[in-house]
Amino acid sequence: MGGVKLRNHRLRIAFVSVSFAVVSIAAFVSSTAAQTFKKAIPTPADWAAVAKLPDFTGVWEIPLGGPAARVTNPAIGVPPRRFAPLSLTPEYEAKRKDLMAHAEQDNQSANCLPPGMPGIMAQPYPMEFLLTPGQVTIIIEAYSETRHIYTDGRPLPDDPDPTFFGTSVGHWEGDTLVVHTVGFSTQTEIEPHVPHSDKMSILEKFRLLDPNTMSVETTVTDPEALAAPYVTNRILKRHRSWTIAEYICEQNNRNYVDRSGKAGINLTVPSDATPAPK
Amino acid sequence: MKPITKYAVLAAILFSGLVAATAGAAAHHGFAVFDTSSQKTITGTVHEFQWTNPHTWVWLDVPNGKGGVDTYGFEGMSPNYLERRGWTRKTLKPGDTITVTYFPLKNGDKGGSFLIGKRPNGEELRMFLDSPTEDH
Numbered sequence: 001m002g003g004v005k006l007r008n009h010r011l012r013i014a015f016v017s018v019s020f021a022v023v024s025i026a027a028f029v030s031s032t033a034a035q036t037f038k039k040a041i042p043t044p045a046d047w048a049a050v051a052k053l054p055d056f057t058g059v060w061e062i063p064l065g066g067p068a069a070r071v072t073n074p075a076i077g078v079p080p081r082r083f084a085p086l087s088l089t090p091e092y093e094a095k096r097k098d099l100m101a102h103a104e105q106d107n108q109s110a111n112c113l114p115p116g117m118p119g120i121m122a123q124p125y126p127m128e129f130l131l132t133p134g135q136v137t138i139i140i141e142a143y144s145e146t147r148h149i150y151t152d153g154r155p156l157p158d159d160p161d162p163t164f165f166g167t168s169v170g171h172w173e174g175d176t177l178v179v180h181t182v183g184f185s186t187q188t189e190i191e192p193h194v195p196h197s198d199k200m201s202i203l204e205k206f207r208l209l210d211p212n213t214m215s216v217e218t219t220v221t222d223p224e225a226l227a228a229p230y231v232t233n234r235i236l237k238r239h240r241s242w243t244i245a246e247y248i249c250e251q252n253n254r255n256y257v258d259r260s261g262k263a264g265i266n267l268t269v270p271s272d273a274t275p276a277p278k
Numbered sequence: 279m280k281p282i283t284k285y286a287v288l289a290a291i292l293f294s295g296l297v298a299a300t301a302g303a304a305a306h307h308g309f310a311v312f313d314t315s316s317q318k319t320i321t322g323t324v325h326e327f328q329w330t331n332p333h334t335w336v337w338l339d340v341p342n343g344k345g346g347v348d349t350y351g352f353e354g355m356s357p358n359y360l361e362r363r364g365w366t367r368k369t370l371k372p373g374d375t376i377t378v379t380y381f382p383l384k385n386g387d388k389g390g391s392f393l394i395g396k397r398p399n400g401e402e403l404r405m406f407l408d409s410p411t412e413d414h
Contacts, residue, residue, distance in 0.1 A: 061409075063409050064408075064409040103310065112332065124359070125356075125358055125359070141358055211414070212414040238414055239410070239413055240413050240414050241413045242362070242413075245357065245358040245361065246331070247331050247332070247356065247358055248331050249331055249332045251330045251331045251332075252328055252330035252331065252332070252333070252335065253332055254333070254335070254351075254353070255311075263310050263311050264311060264385070265311050265351075265353070265383065265387070265389070267351045267387055267388065267389050269325065269326075269337055269349045269351070270326050270328060270335075270337065
Protein backbone atom coordinates (compact mmCIF):
# COMPACT_ATOMS: atom_id res chain seq x y z
CA MET A 1 0.00 0.00 0.00
CA GLY A 2 2.83 2.31 1.02
CA GLY A 3 4.57 1.74 -2.31
CA VAL A 4 1.44 2.55 -4.24
CA LYS A 5 1.00 5.72 -2.22
CA LEU A 6 4.58 6.67 -2.94
CA ARG A 7 4.18 6.00 -6.63
CA ASN A 8 0.99 8.02 -6.64
CA HIS A 9 2.80 10.78 -4.83
CA ARG A 10 5.64 10.73 -7.35
CA LEU A 11 3.11 10.64 -10.18
CA ARG A 12 1.32 13.56 -8.68
CA ILE A 13 4.55 15.57 -8.47
CA ALA A 14 5.39 14.62 -12.04
CA PHE A 15 1.89 15.58 -13.19
CA VAL A 16 2.01 18.93 -11.38
CA SER A 17 5.48 19.63 -12.78
CA VAL A 18 4.42 18.82 -16.33
CA SER A 19 1.24 20.89 -15.93
CA PHE A 20 3.27 23.81 -14.63
CA ALA A 21 5.66 23.51 -17.55
CA VAL A 22 2.81 23.40 -20.06
CA VAL A 23 1.19 26.46 -18.49
CA SER A 24 4.56 28.24 -18.45
CA ILE A 25 5.21 27.46 -22.10
CA ALA A 26 1.69 28.58 -23.03
CA ALA A 27 2.22 31.84 -21.16
CA PHE A 28 5.60 32.30 -22.82
CA VAL A 29 4.19 31.68 -26.29
CA SER A 30 1.30 34.10 -25.83
CA SER A 31 3.53 36.79 -24.42
CA THR A 32 6.06 36.42 -27.22
CA ALA A 33 3.23 36.57 -29.74
CA ALA A 34 2.10 39.85 -28.23
CA GLN A 35 5.54 41.40 -27.90
CA THR A 36 8.10 39.89 -30.23
CA PHE A 37 10.39 42.91 -30.30
CA LYS A 38 12.92 43.08 -27.50
CA LYS A 39 14.30 46.50 -26.80
CA ALA A 40 18.09 46.63 -26.94
CA ILE A 41 20.05 47.63 -23.86
CA PRO A 42 21.08 51.27 -24.44
CA THR A 43 24.80 51.82 -24.94
CA PRO A 44 26.77 55.04 -24.35
CA ALA A 45 26.71 55.46 -28.13
CA ASP A 46 22.89 55.29 -28.08
CA TRP A 47 22.77 58.04 -25.46
CA ALA A 48 25.26 60.11 -27.46
CA ALA A 49 23.00 59.71 -30.49
CA VAL A 50 20.05 61.08 -28.50
CA ALA A 51 22.10 64.19 -27.72
CA LYS A 52 22.42 64.84 -31.45
CA LEU A 53 18.65 64.81 -32.04
CA PRO A 54 16.69 68.06 -32.29
CA ASP A 55 15.97 69.38 -28.81
CA PHE A 56 12.33 68.50 -28.24
CA THR A 57 12.79 68.26 -24.50
CA GLY A 58 10.72 70.27 -22.09
CA VAL A 59 7.15 71.46 -21.78
CA TRP A 60 5.15 72.73 -24.75
CA GLU A 61 1.68 74.14 -25.18
CA ILE A 62 -0.60 75.25 -27.97
CA PRO A 63 -0.93 79.03 -27.58
CA LEU A 64 -4.54 79.81 -26.74
CA GLY A 65 -4.65 83.07 -28.70
CA GLY A 66 -6.89 86.11 -28.60
CA PRO A 67 -9.93 87.20 -26.59
CA ALA A 68 -12.44 84.77 -28.05
CA ALA A 69 -10.08 81.84 -27.98
CA ARG A 70 -8.97 82.54 -24.45
CA VAL A 71 -12.52 82.11 -23.28
CA THR A 72 -13.51 79.18 -25.37
CA ASN A 73 -10.50 77.01 -26.08
CA PRO A 74 -10.19 75.72 -22.55
CA ALA A 75 -13.70 74.38 -22.85
CA ILE A 76 -13.60 72.84 -26.30
CA GLY A 77 -10.09 71.94 -27.36
CA VAL A 78 -7.97 73.97 -29.71
CA PRO A 79 -8.92 74.08 -33.39
CA PRO A 80 -6.08 73.32 -35.79
CA ARG A 81 -5.15 74.84 -39.10
CA ARG A 82 -6.86 72.67 -41.71
CA PHE A 83 -5.38 72.09 -45.14
CA ALA A 84 -8.73 70.94 -46.51
CA PRO A 85 -12.20 70.54 -45.01
CA LEU A 86 -12.92 67.40 -43.05
CA SER A 87 -14.59 65.13 -45.59
CA LEU A 88 -16.54 62.16 -44.24
CA THR A 89 -18.04 59.24 -46.12
CA PRO A 90 -21.87 59.32 -46.27
CA GLU A 91 -22.10 56.60 -43.62
CA TYR A 92 -19.90 58.49 -41.15
CA GLU A 93 -21.45 61.85 -42.01
CA ALA A 94 -24.76 60.34 -40.87
CA LYS A 95 -23.06 59.07 -37.70
CA ARG A 96 -21.58 62.51 -37.07
CA LYS A 97 -24.99 64.17 -37.40
CA ASP A 98 -26.43 61.66 -34.97
CA LEU A 99 -23.64 62.38 -32.48
CA MET A 100 -24.20 66.11 -32.87
CA ALA A 101 -27.91 65.65 -32.25
CA HIS A 102 -27.07 63.92 -28.98
CA ALA A 103 -24.26 66.29 -28.02
CA GLU A 104 -26.09 67.20 -24.85
CA GLN A 105 -25.56 63.66 -23.56
CA ASP A 106 -21.79 63.97 -23.75
CA ASN A 107 -21.35 60.77 -21.75
CA GLN A 108 -17.63 60.42 -22.33
CA SER A 109 -16.40 63.66 -20.87
CA ALA A 110 -19.09 63.67 -18.20
CA ASN A 111 -17.64 60.34 -17.06
CA CYS A 112 -14.06 61.65 -17.25
CA LEU A 113 -13.07 59.42 -20.15
CA PRO A 114 -10.07 61.04 -21.85
CA PRO A 115 -10.25 62.13 -25.49
CA GLY A 116 -7.54 59.70 -26.71
CA MET A 117 -5.94 60.17 -30.13
CA PRO A 118 -5.93 62.49 -31.94
CA GLY A 119 -7.86 64.81 -29.61
CA ILE A 120 -5.41 64.38 -26.76
CA MET A 121 -2.83 66.29 -28.83
CA ALA A 122 -5.21 69.27 -29.05
CA GLN A 123 -5.86 69.99 -25.40
CA PRO A 124 -5.48 73.46 -23.90
CA TYR A 125 -2.90 72.03 -21.52
CA PRO A 126 0.81 71.45 -21.98
CA MET A 127 2.73 68.30 -22.87
CA GLU A 128 6.30 67.27 -22.15
CA PHE A 129 8.63 65.46 -24.58
CA LEU A 130 11.24 62.99 -23.32
CA LEU A 131 13.88 61.59 -25.67
CA THR A 132 15.65 58.39 -24.67
CA PRO A 133 17.38 55.71 -26.75
CA GLY A 134 14.82 54.05 -28.99
CA GLN A 135 11.86 55.95 -27.63
CA VAL A 136 10.08 59.30 -27.55
CA THR A 137 7.67 59.72 -24.67
CA ILE A 138 5.01 62.41 -24.59
CA ILE A 139 3.57 63.18 -21.18
CA ILE A 140 0.26 64.93 -21.62
CA GLU A 141 -1.02 66.96 -18.71
CA ALA A 142 -4.71 66.69 -19.58
CA TYR A 143 -6.05 63.57 -17.89
CA SER A 144 -2.45 62.65 -16.86
CA GLU A 145 -1.81 60.63 -20.01
CA THR A 146 1.30 59.25 -21.68
CA ARG A 147 2.12 58.32 -25.28
CA HIS A 148 4.98 55.93 -26.01
CA ILE A 149 6.54 56.26 -29.46
CA TYR A 150 9.06 53.52 -30.19
CA THR A 151 11.92 54.67 -32.43
CA ASP A 152 13.96 51.47 -32.11
CA GLY A 153 12.99 50.02 -35.46
CA ARG A 154 10.22 47.74 -34.31
CA PRO A 155 7.36 47.23 -36.76
CA LEU A 156 3.78 48.24 -36.12
CA PRO A 157 1.69 45.30 -34.89
CA ASP A 158 -0.43 43.53 -37.51
CA ASP A 159 -3.48 43.25 -35.31
CA PRO A 160 -3.18 45.68 -32.41
CA ASP A 161 -5.65 45.89 -29.58
CA PRO A 162 -7.83 48.97 -30.01
CA THR A 163 -6.72 51.59 -27.47
CA PHE A 164 -7.25 55.28 -26.73
CA PHE A 165 -3.75 56.27 -27.86
CA GLY A 166 -3.15 53.51 -30.40
CA THR A 167 0.26 51.89 -30.88
CA SER A 168 2.98 54.22 -32.16
CA VAL A 169 6.32 53.76 -33.87
CA GLY A 170 8.51 56.58 -35.10
CA HIS A 171 11.69 57.37 -36.97
CA TRP A 172 13.73 60.45 -37.75
CA GLU A 173 13.81 61.87 -41.27
CA GLY A 174 16.47 64.52 -40.91
CA ASP A 175 15.20 66.81 -38.16
CA THR A 176 11.61 65.59 -38.41
CA LEU A 177 10.17 62.94 -36.12
CA VAL A 178 7.72 60.88 -38.21
CA VAL A 179 5.23 58.85 -36.18
CA HIS A 180 2.80 56.20 -37.38
CA THR A 181 0.00 55.15 -35.07
CA VAL A 182 -2.62 52.42 -35.52
CA GLY A 183 -5.09 50.49 -33.41
CA PHE A 184 -7.63 52.95 -32.03
CA SER A 185 -10.67 52.41 -29.91
CA THR A 186 -13.77 53.72 -31.65
CA GLN A 187 -14.50 55.53 -28.38
CA THR A 188 -12.08 58.23 -29.53
CA GLU A 189 -13.03 60.91 -32.05
CA ILE A 190 -11.19 62.63 -34.92
CA GLU A 191 -12.58 65.92 -33.61
CA PRO A 192 -15.44 66.51 -31.20
CA HIS A 193 -18.41 64.45 -32.47
CA VAL A 194 -16.52 63.22 -35.54
CA PRO A 195 -16.36 59.42 -35.34
CA HIS A 196 -13.90 57.04 -36.97
CA SER A 197 -13.65 53.32 -37.67
CA ASP A 198 -11.14 50.83 -36.27
CA LYS A 199 -9.22 51.24 -39.56
CA MET A 200 -8.08 54.75 -38.65
CA SER A 201 -4.36 55.41 -38.84
CA ILE A 202 -2.51 58.59 -37.98
CA LEU A 203 0.74 60.00 -39.37
CA GLU A 204 2.37 62.81 -37.39
CA LYS A 205 5.37 64.93 -38.32
CA PHE A 206 7.04 66.83 -35.48
CA ARG A 207 9.71 69.39 -36.27
CA LEU A 208 11.15 72.57 -34.83
CA LEU A 209 10.43 75.76 -36.80
CA ASP A 210 12.76 77.65 -34.47
CA PRO A 211 14.36 76.60 -31.18
CA ASN A 212 11.14 77.17 -29.21
CA THR A 213 8.42 76.57 -31.77
CA MET A 214 7.30 73.10 -32.82
CA SER A 215 5.09 72.24 -35.77
CA VAL A 216 2.92 69.14 -35.58
CA GLU A 217 1.40 68.09 -38.89
CA THR A 218 -1.20 65.36 -38.48
CA THR A 219 -2.69 63.25 -41.26
CA VAL A 220 -5.65 61.10 -40.31
CA THR A 221 -6.55 58.32 -42.75
CA ASP A 222 -9.60 56.12 -42.44
CA PRO A 223 -10.91 54.20 -45.48
CA GLU A 224 -14.33 53.74 -43.86
CA ALA A 225 -14.89 57.12 -42.23
CA LEU A 226 -12.93 59.62 -44.31
CA ALA A 227 -13.48 60.39 -48.00
CA ALA A 228 -10.00 61.94 -48.06
CA PRO A 229 -7.09 62.07 -45.63
CA TYR A 230 -7.60 64.82 -43.06
CA VAL A 231 -4.49 66.96 -42.68
CA THR A 232 -4.09 69.55 -39.95
CA ASN A 233 -1.28 71.53 -38.38
CA ARG A 234 -0.80 72.80 -34.86
CA ILE A 235 1.96 74.96 -33.40
CA LEU A 236 3.41 74.35 -29.95
CA LYS A 237 5.42 76.87 -27.92
CA ARG A 238 8.02 75.89 -25.34
CA HIS A 239 7.77 76.97 -21.70
CA ARG A 240 11.12 76.27 -20.04
CA SER A 241 9.98 77.19 -16.54
CA TRP A 242 6.88 74.98 -16.56
CA THR A 243 6.44 71.58 -15.05
CA ILE A 244 3.60 69.20 -15.81
CA ALA A 245 0.86 69.35 -13.21
CA GLU A 246 -1.38 66.59 -11.95
CA TYR A 247 -4.78 66.17 -13.58
CA ILE A 248 -6.97 63.56 -11.97
CA CYS A 249 -10.33 64.04 -13.63
CA GLU A 250 -12.13 61.83 -11.13
CA GLN A 251 -10.95 63.96 -8.19
CA ASN A 252 -13.96 66.28 -8.19
CA ASN A 253 -15.96 65.45 -11.30
CA ARG A 254 -19.43 66.89 -10.80
CA ASN A 255 -20.78 66.16 -14.27
CA TYR A 256 -23.26 63.40 -14.83
CA VAL A 257 -25.80 62.28 -17.38
CA ASP A 258 -29.27 61.45 -16.14
CA ARG A 259 -31.54 58.63 -17.34
CA SER A 260 -33.10 60.80 -20.01
CA GLY A 261 -29.63 61.52 -21.40
CA LYS A 262 -29.50 65.08 -20.18
CA ALA A 263 -26.24 66.45 -18.81
CA GLY A 264 -26.32 67.63 -15.24
CA ILE A 265 -24.07 68.92 -12.51
CA ASN A 266 -23.87 67.63 -8.96
CA LEU A 267 -24.20 70.69 -6.69
CA THR A 268 -23.70 68.89 -3.40
CA VAL A 269 -21.94 71.40 -1.19
CA PRO A 270 -18.57 70.02 -0.08
CA SER A 271 -18.25 68.99 3.52
CA ASP A 272 -17.77 71.77 6.03
CA ALA A 273 -15.33 69.42 7.70
CA THR A 274 -12.83 69.93 4.87
CA PRO A 275 -10.06 72.03 6.36
CA ALA A 276 -9.70 75.29 4.48
CA PRO A 277 -6.22 76.16 3.20
CA LYS A 278 -4.53 78.72 5.43
CA MET B 279 -12.10 104.32 -18.35
CA LYS B 280 -14.55 104.11 -15.49
CA PRO B 281 -14.49 100.76 -13.72
CA ILE B 282 -18.06 99.99 -14.69
CA THR B 283 -17.34 100.64 -18.38
CA LYS B 284 -14.19 98.55 -18.29
CA TYR B 285 -16.17 95.79 -16.65
CA ALA B 286 -18.90 95.97 -19.26
CA VAL B 287 -16.33 95.76 -22.05
CA LEU B 288 -14.72 92.74 -20.43
CA ALA B 289 -18.05 91.08 -20.03
CA ALA B 290 -18.91 91.77 -23.65
CA ILE B 291 -15.64 90.23 -24.82
CA LEU B 292 -16.18 87.16 -22.71
CA PHE B 293 -19.75 86.85 -23.85
CA SER B 294 -19.17 87.27 -27.59
CA GLY B 295 -16.24 84.88 -27.55
CA LEU B 296 -18.11 82.16 -25.77
CA VAL B 297 -21.17 82.36 -27.95
CA ALA B 298 -19.06 82.35 -31.11
CA ALA B 299 -17.21 79.22 -30.23
CA THR B 300 -19.75 77.17 -28.37
CA ALA B 301 -22.11 77.48 -31.32
CA GLY B 302 -20.03 75.23 -33.54
CA ALA B 303 -18.12 73.05 -31.19
CA ALA B 304 -18.84 70.39 -28.68
CA ALA B 305 -19.20 71.22 -25.06
CA HIS B 306 -16.40 69.81 -23.03
CA HIS B 307 -17.24 68.58 -19.63
CA GLY B 308 -20.87 69.41 -19.65
CA PHE B 309 -20.59 73.06 -20.66
CA ALA B 310 -23.99 72.47 -22.23
CA VAL B 311 -25.55 72.73 -18.78
CA PHE B 312 -24.80 76.46 -18.68
CA ASP B 313 -26.91 79.14 -20.33
CA THR B 314 -24.24 81.10 -22.19
CA SER B 315 -26.84 83.51 -23.57
CA SER B 316 -27.29 85.26 -20.25
CA GLN B 317 -25.20 86.40 -17.31
CA LYS B 318 -26.12 86.86 -13.69
CA THR B 319 -24.39 88.59 -10.80
CA ILE B 320 -24.61 87.68 -7.14
CA THR B 321 -22.78 88.70 -3.96
CA GLY B 322 -21.91 86.46 -1.05
CA THR B 323 -19.14 85.14 1.13
CA VAL B 324 -16.91 82.24 0.16
CA HIS B 325 -18.00 79.02 1.83
CA GLU B 326 -15.18 77.00 0.30
CA PHE B 327 -12.83 77.16 -2.67
CA GLN B 328 -12.13 73.72 -4.12
CA TRP B 329 -8.77 73.73 -5.93
CA THR B 330 -9.48 70.50 -7.77
CA ASN B 331 -9.57 68.84 -11.18
CA PRO B 332 -11.26 68.75 -13.58
CA HIS B 333 -12.61 72.07 -12.32
CA THR B 334 -12.16 74.41 -9.43
CA TRP B 335 -15.38 75.18 -7.57
CA VAL B 336 -16.26 78.35 -5.71
CA TRP B 337 -18.99 77.76 -3.13
CA LEU B 338 -20.66 81.01 -2.14
CA ASP B 339 -22.99 81.61 0.80
CA VAL B 340 -25.66 84.08 -0.28
CA PRO B 341 -28.24 85.54 2.13
CA ASN B 342 -31.63 84.13 1.17
CA GLY B 343 -33.77 86.86 2.70
CA LYS B 344 -35.22 84.44 5.26
CA GLY B 345 -32.47 84.86 7.81
CA GLY B 346 -30.34 82.08 6.36
CA VAL B 347 -28.02 81.50 3.43
CA ASP B 348 -28.18 79.50 0.20
CA THR B 349 -24.91 78.04 -0.97
CA TYR B 350 -24.28 78.56 -4.69
CA GLY B 351 -21.75 76.50 -6.67
CA PHE B 352 -19.65 78.06 -9.42
CA GLU B 353 -17.51 75.97 -11.75
CA GLY B 354 -14.13 77.40 -12.68
CA MET B 355 -11.12 76.47 -14.78
CA SER B 356 -8.74 73.75 -13.58
CA PRO B 357 -5.84 74.42 -11.19
CA ASN B 358 -3.36 73.64 -14.02
CA TYR B 359 -4.76 76.43 -16.16
CA LEU B 360 -5.21 78.91 -13.31
CA GLU B 361 -1.87 78.43 -11.56
CA ARG B 362 -0.10 79.55 -14.76
CA ARG B 363 -2.24 82.70 -14.78
CA GLY B 364 -1.75 84.07 -11.29
CA TRP B 365 -4.27 82.11 -9.23
CA THR B 366 -3.35 79.92 -6.28
CA ARG B 367 -5.35 77.62 -4.03
CA LYS B 368 -5.39 80.53 -1.54
CA THR B 369 -6.75 83.17 -3.93
CA LEU B 370 -10.18 82.73 -2.34
CA LYS B 371 -10.57 81.93 1.33
CA PRO B 372 -13.64 81.08 3.37
CA GLY B 373 -15.26 84.32 4.50
CA ASP B 374 -14.03 86.42 1.54
CA THR B 375 -16.76 88.62 0.13
CA ILE B 376 -17.04 88.54 -3.66
CA THR B 377 -19.52 89.47 -6.33
CA VAL B 378 -19.62 86.75 -8.97
CA THR B 379 -20.68 87.24 -12.58
CA TYR B 380 -21.61 83.90 -14.09
CA PHE B 381 -23.38 81.96 -16.80
CA PRO B 382 -26.35 80.48 -14.91
CA LEU B 383 -27.33 76.82 -14.99
CA LYS B 384 -30.06 76.15 -17.55
CA ASN B 385 -32.09 74.17 -15.05
CA GLY B 386 -32.27 77.12 -12.63
CA ASP B 387 -30.20 75.48 -9.89
CA LYS B 388 -28.16 77.76 -7.66
CA GLY B 389 -24.88 78.09 -9.50
CA GLY B 390 -23.18 78.40 -12.84
CA SER B 391 -19.94 78.98 -14.70
CA PHE B 392 -17.72 81.52 -12.92
CA LEU B 393 -16.68 84.36 -15.25
CA ILE B 394 -15.47 87.24 -13.06
CA GLY B 395 -15.30 87.71 -9.31
CA LYS B 396 -15.04 91.18 -7.84
CA ARG B 397 -13.81 91.96 -4.35
CA PRO B 398 -15.20 94.92 -2.36
CA ASN B 399 -11.96 96.82 -3.10
CA GLY B 400 -12.62 96.48 -6.84
CA GLU B 401 -10.04 93.77 -7.53
CA GLU B 402 -11.20 91.47 -10.30
CA LEU B 403 -10.58 87.74 -10.40
CA ARG B 404 -11.03 86.54 -13.96
CA MET B 405 -11.46 82.89 -14.77
CA PHE B 406 -10.63 83.06 -18.49
CA LEU B 407 -7.30 84.75 -19.11
CA ASP B 408 -4.61 85.35 -21.71
CA SER B 409 -2.10 82.68 -22.59
CA PRO B 410 0.98 83.07 -20.43
CA THR B 411 4.00 84.61 -22.07
CA GLU B 412 6.33 82.01 -23.46
CA ASP B 413 9.53 81.52 -21.55
CA HIS B 414 12.41 79.79 -23.20
